[in-house]
């Protein structure tokens with residue numbers, strides 16, 4: 001089934017109490033979306049109960065935008081909303097999700113969908129001066145002034161409406177032109193194609209829901225919410241406290257209006273407001289009307305089906321499957337090759353598995369009918385001794401790949417955010433995307449290494465995870481001790497520091513004097529996760545064993561998310577034994593160091609640049625697109641790794657193999673380059 005190139009923008013409108021938020025959440029759950037609130041009261045912090053702000057659990061379930069950010073004495077208008085909402089819409093679509101704009105503030109929606117009347121932007125100084133005058137002289141005095149210069153606009157607004165009086169005088173003083181004259185000229189609507197869906201339940205039902213909702217708000221402590229705000233010195237002159245319901249409760253608390261009467265007035269004014277909203281929505285073009293959410297869902301389903309695979313959650317729409325190194329068997333099948341095939345594409349150990357690990361695996365085979373020890377007690381104990389950390393700080397996984405998913409699900413939600421590096425190990429981005437956690441990709445610095453200061457600068461208050469790969473795959477580059485320490489210290493100063501992942505899959509290969517062991521920084525930065533694996537130097541990629549060293553708190557969360565038997569019995573036995581095989585490790589290191597130097601030198605002779613590597617592979621810059629070189633090498637029985645998926649289209653990544661394999665690769669590469 002085809003898929004839409006860009007997710008549609010849906011706007012859910014309708015009167016207060018009609019069930020807009022519930023419908024929006026259903027849309028997001030079904031098709032993958034994020035909610036943008038178009039509600040001029042929900043923008044304020046602390047106006048929670050009376051603005052019917054979505055609950056915490058709803059906000060964890062579905063990302064919500066443009067609510068709960070403005071201080072009570074803050075200023076925000078439809079123009080700012082439209083600009084902010086457009087930015088959010090682009091970002092949400094870029095994540096492959098559907099932006100669902102929900103709200104009943106007509107002016108906000110009009111500004112977003114059709115653009116506002118052209119008028120100059122605010123001028124903070126002038127506005128401040130006018131606001132001080134309102135405070136000192138009262139709004140009616142300035143309203144009278146306004147009537148002198150813009151009688152049309154003045155006649156439309158209440159003399160006590162200080163906010164609008166100030167805006168109109170500001171525009172007049174800035175431009176010499178009355179605001180009503182500005183309003184008369186509409187700018188051309190910007191092209192925001194959105195589908196406007198409106199809920200219009202039967203009148204009795206709507207009024208019943210409004211009454212019930214007001215009662216619920218009162219039961220939820222609305223009066224106390226307002227009392228606390230007033231106790232903090234906020235006054236009724238604020239725009240925020242002049243909103244529906246809040247102004248009534250301020251009158252109750254300050255002027256002694258009886259509570260029963262207040263509740264009656266609130267419900268009455270909500271009903272009146274609902275009527276005005278309906279009138280406004282009826283005046284909009286191309287509205288699709290529904291009496292209830294089920295009817296709306298059915299229509300949206302039809303709409304979606306023509307645009308996308310109904311089973312595909314929107315967040316997955318831009319997700320491409322990870323391209324692993326091509327297996328030898330596959331290449332033989334595909335190209336009918338008969339000679340030897342050298343796979344230098346997945347950074348495996350060319351010496352094979354550790355012999356001690358093979359012996360231990362054989363010994364474990366007769367017990368293959370028994371489930372493994374889910375807690376991996378023996379392996380974690382062995383690792384704890386090896387690393388000098390408590391066993392409770394270790395979680396083992398089905399390769400470190402699995403641990404990424406577990407960690408993300410354990411600590412992050414779609415309301416959080418993560419930071420990764422642009423050419424960093426790709427599966428982090430895939431895991432984040434499938435978990436619906438938004439992330440920023442920070443460019444690297446020369447020579448293609450993590451830019452830690454830029455990554456720290458990309459951390460926001462809701463950033464939950466930062467991923468650093470050291471040394472990095474596919475660049476092979478590393479970051480030094482000083483840079484890492486400065487980075488961790490900067491982040492540690494934040495009020496709610498993110499979890500920092502140090503992926504050290506190639507730790508054992510790194511020998512640069514300034515290469516840091518992240519386990520040394522556990523005191524400096526408590527929310528640290530060190531990822532390591534048995535797939536590389538230990539030669540056990542087929543067994544799928546990786547581990548994370550972290551805090552007992554994070555480990556505890558990960559154990560709750562992890563499936564009970566995620567690492568097999570034979571694999572655990574092999575991994576335990578491999579840790580003891582120091583001779584095998586030493587042979588691997590010697591081979592890798594010598595061959596890496598030799599291969600890089602021979603490539604330099606061919607005129608090919610390689611990046612400095614602390615790993616068992618080299619990133620090579622190619623004179624033609626890397627994928628072309630990769631493809632041509634396949635015909636020579638050599639599998640390397642194209643890295644265009646990493647936005648490195650002019651490179652290939654080559655694993656260091658046995659001398660004969662490297663010779664075969666270098667020979668094939670020479671042929672391919674000369675054939676050009």
Ligand code: PMP
Pocket residue numbers: 346347398399400401402425469472473503505506532533534535541544545546
């Ligand atoms: N991190 C990095 C940087 C890697 O290169 C790899 C493997 N290519 C992994 C993690 C995943 O390793 P594992 O086999 O343990 O899943």
